[in-house]
Amino acid sequence: MTDFINLQLGWPSPSLFPASQLLEGASNVLKSEDKTAAALVYGPDAGYEPARVSIAEWLTATYSVGSPITADRICVSNGASANLHNILAKFTEPGYTRRVWMVEPSYFLACPIFTDAGFQGRLRGVPEDEEGLDIEYLRDALSKVEQETNPEKPTLKTGPRHGKIYKHIIYAVPTFANPSGKTMSLARRQDLVRLAREFDALVVTDDVYDILRWPKVKGQDASKLGAVPPRIVGVDRKLDGGPQDEWGNSVSNGSFSKIIAPGVRTGWAEATPAFALALSTVGSTGSGGCPSQIAATFVQEMIASGKLQSHIQDVLIPTYSSRYYTMMQAIETELLPLGFEISTGKPYEAEPGASQAVAVAGGYFTYLTVPAGLPVGKLAQLALEQHNLKFANGGMMTVEGDDGCAERAKNGFGNGIRLCWAWHTEEKICEGITRLANLVKNMKAVEQLR
Ligand SMILES: Cc1ncc(COP(=O)(O)O)c(C=O)c1O
Known part of the structure; x- marks a missing residue:
């Protein structure tokens, strides 16, 4: 059997891990009495303060925002996934x-x-x-739900531990989306x-690919x-005079993964x-301190020294762009x-129609619509069984x-496949695409014989 090629896996390949920079960060921390003391105790609820400061400075530079992003806007987490759970625990009550x-x-x-957070049947x-989420569709859908009988107030999450419960959650990956x-x-x-403000919705975005461009x-x-x-959180910070209240309508979930x-x-x-601040008071953090405390101290060293930024510019972007x-x-x-088509939408334009900027690509994934009539589930199954290829x-x-979504998938995104370039070398990527092409040619040939 040929080597297994996995174009599904959305992981960075191990050859790209900045192990020496992490080691240097770790050694800076663990050779310093003060830093070790900070790294190995329960962390402050919102995270190791130097990490909050470094992340805020790095985000300010990365997103070229006029006024600085301050450290009090940052809460250190143990990754976007776990933090999504914390956001739901703190700011939602299923039903309300x-x-x-x-x-x-x-x-x-x-x-x-x-x-897991209680939203079964409510997704x-x-x-x-081409430009992302369909706002008018969402507006209509939100309005319909608001016409139903809904609880006026939260009943379970009340009192000082829950200063804010949102009526809706909107989840998106606005830049270089996974999967589209x-x-x-x-x-x-x-x-x-604007829509989120109108409907008391919290927009949660996983902003985990933005800077790989x-x-x-x-x-x-x-x-x-x-x-x-x-990011949506950046738009919310500035648009029409800024957030409508102290809570705002967006949270950006960032990750070093x-x-x-x-x-x-x-x-x-x-x-x-x-x-x-409210997010940092989630119960498990109150008891255990900031999650990922020691790792955050190592990461902080990497940001403060500029080693993370160099790794992104000198290693990740050249490698991923080449792949x-x-x-x-x-x-x-x-x-x-x-007959495949690339369906990754319109590249982002800073100013629509601006001619001086070049079109941008980035992230980890591309999305292809498969040739008409080719059953995508069967394609994936045969690719694995016959060609040791996964996507x-x-x-x-x-x-x-959501039955409506399942129905729409039939004539839309359901006929697509997502391919990732982050895991394999260029050689394997090429081989994977050739295996897929051969499979499709065979399937078409069999079809013609019928
Ligand atoms: C959209 C999105 N969110 C979250 C994650 C996982 O993030 P983390 O490793 O920080 O939990 C991924 C990883 O594939 C992702 O693509």
Whole structure:
């Protein structure tokens, strides 16, 4: 049997782990009496203070925002996934919080986090188009739910531990989305914030791929990429005079999993200071201190020394962009002639129509629509059985328990596959695409024989 090729896995390859920089960070901490004392006790609820400061400074520089992002907006977490759970524990009450709205195709591993938090049967998909989430669809759906009989007030999460419970959660990955690869336009981001304010919704975004970006066309000038798109939380901070109240309507869930390594289990949330403070009072943190305390101290050393930033610029972006160009070239030569289509939407434009900026690509994933009539589940099954090749298929990306989403998937994203370039070398990526092309040719040949 040929080597196993896994184009489903959304993990950075181990050859890209910045082990020596982490070791240096660890050694700086553990050779210092003061830093060791801070790293090995229960951490402050909102996280190791120097980490909050370094993350805030780094975000200020990364997103080129005019006024600095202050450390009181940051709460250190043990990754985006665990933090999503904390956000739900603190700011939602199933029932009073009517629905969780998820962009479809959805990041399928988020669904169980919502159902564990009591939202089984309350998850709903929201379609996206070329520019991201369909605002008008969501507006209609929100209005319909608001016309139902809904509890006027939370009944279980009341009192000083729960200063704010939102009526709705909207979950999205606005930049280089997992799984669709799409990036939401600036106008959509602004409309989404306005909609969230109107309906008392909290927009939770996993902003875990944003800074891995390069020119969509190989050889174009990377200095013309323009600024990193503002996160929804950044839009909420500035739009129409800023947040409507102390809580705001958005929280950014950041993570070092894709830019250092998943095992580091460290991330952060950014929101208004009141939100970040309340998030830090989630019960398990009150008892155990900030999760990921020791790892956050190592990561802080990497940010403060600039080693993380260099790793991203000098290792990750060159490697991922190269793998991306290779994958796209192979797709163009081998899959497009067979009827596949690339469906990652419109690249982000800082100013719509601006000609000086080059189109941007980035993140970990591309999404392809398979040739008409080819059953995608069967394709994935045969790829694994006959070619030792794995990829994620659109059937996995439906919103759990939402029949409408399952129906829409049939004529839409359900006929797609997600491919990741972060795990394998360029050679394996090419081989994987060739195996897929061969499989499709065989399937088509069998079809013609019938
Ligand atoms: C959209 C999205 N959110 C969250 C995660 C996981 O983040 P973390 O490792 O910080 O829990 C991933 C990883 O694939 C992801 O793609």
